[in-house]
Amino acid sequence: MDKENLEDELKKLWDEIPASHSDTEKEASWEEFRSKAFAPKKRTFKPWRYAAAAAVLLFVLIGTTIYFKNEPLSETHLVAAKNVIENQTSKIKYVVLPDSSKVELSPNAKICYGDNFALNRKIEVDGLVYFKVKKDKQHPFQVFSNETTTTVLGTCFTVNETEDEDVIVELFEGSVQMNVKGQNQKWILKPGEKFTYSNQTASVTEFNRFVDFDNEKLTSVSSYIEKNYGYKVILPEEYLNQKITIRINKKEDLKTIVQLISEMYNLNFEINEDLKQITFQ
Template identity: 70%
Template sequence: MDKEKLDKEFEKLWSETPLSHSDSEKKASWKQFQSKTFGAKKPKFKIWRYAAAAAVIIFLGIGMGLYFNRGPLEDEIYLASNVIKNTTSKVKIVVLPDSSRVELSPNSKIVYANNFESNRKIIIEGEAYFKVKKDKIHPFQVFCNETTTTVLGTCFTVQGNVHKGVTVALYEGSVQMNVKDQDQKWILKPGEEFIYGNNIAKVTEFQRFMDFENEKLSAVTYYIMENYGYKMTIPEEFDNQRITIRINKKENLKTIVQLISEMYNLNFEINEDLKQITFR
């Protein structure tokens, strides 16, 4: 198939999704995509160039019109991007190119640009917890449905659903929330969550800490098992030991373990294979 026929086939496929856009919008978007993807290149790259373009079209077709529906701050870089899916039943840890950390929940996925370190923009479907590396020059942005979360360095969760809207809960730092086609901005503080759905946005408070007040140490053991999946073993003489502690619900497990070891002057060992913590 020659280039002219291939162009026509791509243009036809491009015009089919999404149906909600006008013909003029589709035509303008196609010309922009065509000029960037099928521009003049050296002949030796010709075959691979078309193969890559075909993959982009297929991705857009199954991605609910991602190119057309992206937020106002997103750009064409998403046509060449990385997609990470979590098809397991457990949280998947993803370390991004800038060293930011993502805890991707089951049945969720993220999409980010190839040049992520200088263009820190992510699209998410589902739910994830972000621990963002600070970079004042390159703001970190998360796009979910019609919302944009902009941060410099912080910890927060984003949960999005096509039918239920978006919830952003802030654990540390500060984030700015924007909604597509709305001028208002919302600045969240730790302990606040932004809820958006049915064109309505609101900010409420949530409990970001787990408090233990004069409770048995075994209560913390149970909490760690339920929330981190690690079995914690302590010496028998500490079974009835009482503890008062406040734990950030998204705190790193090792930080909690180190704190307990210092409080009771215990050594500990973490077995990652067995998912077990042993205090001695």
Template identity: 70%
Template sequence: MSDKKIEDELKKIWDEVPISHSDSEKEASWEDFQSKAFSAKKPKFKIWRYAAAAAVLVFALIGTGLYFNRDSVTQNTIVATNVIENTTSKIKTVFLPDSSRVELSPNSKLSYADNFQTNRKIEIEGEGYFKVQKDKKHPFQVFCKETTTTVLGTSFTVKGSSKNSVSVSLFEGSVEMSVKNQDKKWILVPGETFTYANNTAEVTEFSRFVDFDNQKLTDVSVYIQENYGYKVIIPAEYSNQRITVRINKKEDLKIIVQLISEMYNLNFEINDELKEVTFQ
């Protein structure tokens, strides 16, 4: 049998792993195995050695569910060697080892293991807004109470309340929601919120934008101060200037400021220490 046929047969076996293994996980795992087993520089006799190893791996995964198990019991595999807690009254920005960003709300806590870049699992207590870096080979998972949020690259909020309920609101991309000991999956699209409470799951819509329709520019300044904590200083002659614009509620502050500066041909300066935005 030729190398190509061997490779094709192994791919069929690999893809027959139970449906509890996501397509993205199987594909990433196959690509890693394929690069090792079918490298042009390796002798042909080694292919069978990798084939045997692959067969053992597949059956081991089916038997234990250690890596691919869809159930949020995988949360137990996290060794929380890194714990970050926000004990302040303001949102705390946290940069994870893979460059993903979390805006951690007050009285909230997140934890993850040292091998986070290859095992992107994170637990959260409270609320956080996640801006996830894309990595197809390493899906990003957030565990909150009984729920698991699985993503590849997106932005969303996760909120676990003291009443044992969890809500996940998606702003960009897509996520897959699952609940411990349940086989059903929920795929969210931007503008949808998944809520789990009292053993009941629900998906509803929400508005992820705020609209300013022919309103004063100062109204946008107030919005920025209330939602980002930055005071906005604009020239007096622009105080009654009107603006019509739609803003994503989780848009980066700098993007909003740049948009305003381009619309009115103004220069700007963002002072992070003073928490001020000055237009000139």
């Protein structure tokens, strides 16, 4: 390829730089590049000079492309990435995230997170999801839902984005910081507090994070476990009318509840994960 044809081809490539560069800027930068790469000199023609010029231009174009692709993305696009987990069943779905945090997805709930989640703990939520976050002070855990961001280091809380796009965050343990897109104010929740974002208005109220059984039949606790954890409970017949008084954190680990009942009544228990069944004996 002769010098003139090469120069024409390079000019075409140069003009393909993304449109955010104005025509005036592109033309000025082209003339600067052209004056250096194709300056008339009384030297023997050396083809490698033009190959080098093409390589320089290719580097410039590739660099420009990378620059535009690496522009800051919105938080939503940053999160909605490689891994999508959705609960399409009628029961709670249990998930362990790459950082060992635990998640409970209610029916029709969905979460999205990136491949490098253990280092970049950002996750997007749709529907009602409960989180038990593994502590990691170096990598804050952030949950994005509608226009809100929940930031935690290690705690237990639920995030619920309703069909009306309202966002409700209930804190059971630890502390969380709430942020709303476009607002400078921050809300720090304490256990038992609920953050609600509706119609572009944020509020913090209290909620009851416990369920109380006051001198009720042990079978009432069994029914509670089956409804909220999805495990059927089998009790010895002589314990069906046994009374119990107990306060349970609504998001307590199932095994903790089972162990407590076992110790209170001196019973052994077996948890069958395949059958989703707990047998006391």
